[in-house]
Amino acid sequence: MSRLTHMDESGRPVMVDVSHKAHTTRVAAAAGLVRMKPETKALAVSGEAKKGDVRAVAEIAGIMAAKKTSELIPLCHPLPISQVEVRVEPVEEGLAVAARVRTTGQTGVEMEALTAVSVACLTIYDMLKAAEKGMTIEAVRLVEKSGGASGDWRAE
Amino acid sequence: MSRLTHMDESGRPVMVDVSHKAHTTRVAAAAGLVRMKPETKALAVSGEAKKGDVRAVAEIAGIMAAKKTSELIPLCHPLPISQVEVRVEPVEEGLAVAARVRTTGQTGVEMEALTAVSVACLTIYDMLKAAEKGMTIEAVRLVEKSGGASGDWRAE
Amino acid sequence: MSRLTHMDESGRPVMVDVSHKAHTTRVAAAAGLVRMKPETKALAVSGEAKKGDVRAVAEIAGIMAAKKTSELIPLCHPLPISQVEVRVEPVEEGLAVAARVRTTGQTGVEMEALTAVSVACLTIYDMLKAAEKGMTIEAVRLVEKSGGASGDWRAE
Amino acid sequence: MSRLTHMDESGRPVMVDVSHKAHTTRVAAAAGLVRMKPETKALAVSGEAKKGDVRAVAEIAGIMAAKKTSELIPLCHPLPISQVEVRVEPVEEGLAVAARVRTTGQTGVEMEALTAVSVACLTIYDMLKAAEKGMTIEAVRLVEKSGGASGDWRAE
Amino acid sequence: MSRLTHMDESGRPVMVDVSHKAHTTRVAAAAGLVRMKPETKALAVSGEAKKGDVRAVAEIAGIMAAKKTSELIPLCHPLPISQVEVRVEPVEEGLAVAARVRTTGQTGVEMEALTAVSVACLTIYDMLKAAEKGMTIEAVRLVEKSGGASGDWRAE
Amino acid sequence: MSRLTHMDESGRPVMVDVSHKAHTTRVAAAAGLVRMKPETKALAVSGEAKKGDVRAVAEIAGIMAAKKTSELIPLCHPLPISQVEVRVEPVEEGLAVAARVRTTGQTGVEMEALTAVSVACLTIYDMLKAAEKGMTIEAVRLVEKSGGASGDWRAE
Secondary structure (H helix, E strand, O other): OOOOOOOOOOOOOOOOOOOOOEEEEEEEEEEEEEEHHHHHHHHHHHHHOOOOOOOHHHHHHHHHHHHHHHHOOOOOOOEEEEEEEEEEEOOOEEEEEEEEEEEEEEOOOOOHHHHHHHHHHHHHHHHOOOOOHHHHHEEEEEEEEEEOOOEEEEEE | OOOOOOOOOOOOEEEEOOOOOOOOEEEEEEEEEEOOOEEEEEHHHHHOOOOHHHHHHHHOOOOOHOOOHHHOOOOOOOOOEEEEEEEEEEOEEEEEEEEEEEEEEOOOOOHHHHHHHHHHHHHHHHHHHHOOOOOOEEEEEEEEEEEEOOOEEEOO | OOOOOOOOOOOOOOOOOOOOOOOOOEEEEEEEEEEHHHHHHHHHOOOOOOOOOOHHHHHHHHHHHHHHHHHHOOOOOOOOOEEEEEEEEOOOOOEEOOOOOEEEOOOHHHHHHHHHHHHHHHHHHHHHHHOOOOOEEEEEEEEOOOOOOOOEEEEO | OOOOOOOOOOOOEEEEEOOOOOEEEEEEEEEEEEEOOOOHHHHHHHHOOOOOOOOHHHHHHHHHOOOOOOOOOOOOOOOOEEEEEEEEEEOOOOEEEEEEEEEOOOOOOOOHHHHHHEEEHHHHHHOOOOOOOEEEHHHEEEEEEEOOOOOOOOOO | OOOOOOOOOOOOOEEEEOOOOOOOOEEEEEEEEEEEOOHHHHHHHHHOOOOEEEEEEHHHHHHHHHHHHHHOOOOOEEEEEEEEEEEEEEOOOOEEEEEEEEEOOOOOOOHHHHHHHHHHHHHHHHHHHHOOOOOOOEEEEEEEEEOOOOOEEOOO | OOOOOOOOOOOOOEOOOOOOOOOOEEEEEEEEEEEOOOOHHHHHHHHOOOOOOHHHHHHHHHHHOOHHHHHOOOOOOOOEEEEEEEEEEEOOOOOEEEEEEEEOOOOOOOHHHHHHHHHHHHHHHHHHOOOOOOEEEEEEEEEEEEEOOOOOEEEO
């Protein structure tokens, strides 16, 4: 593993300086899963869940959360998002969530994409918990990123 | 699976009425894991991560996020939290996060505990992503809840 | 018109004291309208608007805004909402918005209901403005309220 | 009516991509009215309303709300506002509200101007509702906009 | 000095449990000062400052900040404020700020009163900094508190 | 004292236009002090305070508050911060707080640095108030700024 440069010697929190970085187009995609019983998934997909249309509410919650990322993550830089898309789709194990975020700025949008996915997953849990409390949020991860000095990256 | 009562016939979003519910003490505990390489975990535990002391920052982020739950989750009721604790501990696969939330109110605090865990996990990712982009957030789940009309519940 | 009691003699802003008021169930309903061309309304109802399903997004935006009322209105008291419902329906002149909010607290929820309606109307405008910039938000008003010392009230 | 391009085929919410748009100066002006009885208006103008100076508080609320627009409107892009002005003036039917917002960015500030007007109107209602619950918020509309690819626009 | 009880043995952050505390009326008053040159004070009092009426804007900012206290102070409990008053008055050394906050709840409102004072002072600085950058915020302190298990307290 | 230009003739609040200003690197440093008894300081430094590690929590609170500045200060422009550092250090009279903020934008970051210091001071008060209610926040001030049309400035 590469040793970290620019480390703050005292181990104290710091929002690192990005003022020297280039303004480039940066994209990040993240994904996650809410694992649930088939009956619970059926309820979500049928639109009969207690609190309304699970997928639509979760997608909107994810988009709005992407805009709140720097408020939630203490050392994350605020940045002007130029696009967010969040999709909730049924898969065999439950509901899968995918998010894609784009910006033109000095830092990447990995955290925005991961935050969108996490909050969409939490919203799915909230809307279905009357039916199944044992659902789990799993495999929340970065899928790929592009742009920025550290170059492109894609999960294996 | 139990059929849902009080369902809104049209499938549209609704923040359900809780005004008839009793004000009781309610507690919820949730947990999650950020899976990472041993070298990344060593970096976190040593306090040498680029952005500061990972565990302290993530614990504070989790506590603050619990207070923002009803802002993030569209149909979640606001409620006055009377206690929050978030702990980040090294385990074999990476860093484990646990949260416990307590309130005296008309709805449970499951979402507050799960939100605290999720945001603490996201913060851990943010602080260590310079070292490892492939970390995953896993097994975010409710561990137990007590209080309220639906009674106590504990994950199997 | 009744002279106002408890007026702050200096004309300066004050969040008035409600600590002596009883905790009672309070309900308020508000309504509003976004006036638009028939073609624009058709676009909204068909679900073909550029940014997605207009009605679902506006309803969720209204619910979330109700929870932010005391952040937006400077002298408004924060209070724990126990229910919110926002409905967007097509009417002859465009899209009508209705909101109903309930709480058990020391102040009424008129502002929460009006804020939910206003933000739902703004969201409708946002989602359809690519089609028609000349839409207008009209007749945002309290429809009825109940509970509290000032008694019940209903618009004529 | 012009067919919408770039429509998301599935009808699901999306914060549309603006990363290809030019950074230009954009201005938007919006207006609205709170209709009230002459006695209520007199109370507002005299500075004797229960909660303080109605016009000053409403103007500040409108300015602060403009900065919160992207938090309130789900699919609205965050953008750095470079100027906001909100004015509340007595007119025959009640209190008129006007807002002007300017930015240098990739999207227009119509929503910021309309949000400023709406929240200023809501604040006026809040400060005067002890005197008249039947006030209505009317004619909230875009007055003009300039800048951006879609060109200038002015209400007829 | 009294040894602290209930201390978290590990030195980690915790929002302490208040669920066993009584719901009582609690009041806190705080004060502060922005020290400035006589010419700057004259500018503020005359209403000729660049950004508008300094005192009115600072008072409103203080009231709104009181409602945001638990968002700003990590381990502070959210609580429903029932009254806030903030006053800015000219004194010999500059502008003095005083705040009084009241609630019926399980924790005191010292932090709400101090936050209101601090943000009102910051707002005064912001509105006058074009005239004098060397102003200082001084003597921000609790003046008195009443209610709660720890009893009444008054600064000497 | 220099007469203020661009003054709004009516004395009403305005977020002044900065759209003509250059995008330059701007830095501001601010400082403050929480005065306390030696025993209280000892408690803070030993890590034995009731709510956790005072210095780490206050530093994080200060960083997060810098990002909220334009939400708290009514006429302050939002701007994308590129770096924040907050340090809490023991000094003879208590705990000293220093903040440094950097941006590339059209307005300075004086308010961001002062807000970071103020909220860090409030957090210190919150975490130690169980031990000493009479602590005072003092000498919150701008230390230096650079960048922007008004040039560099340094406190005497």
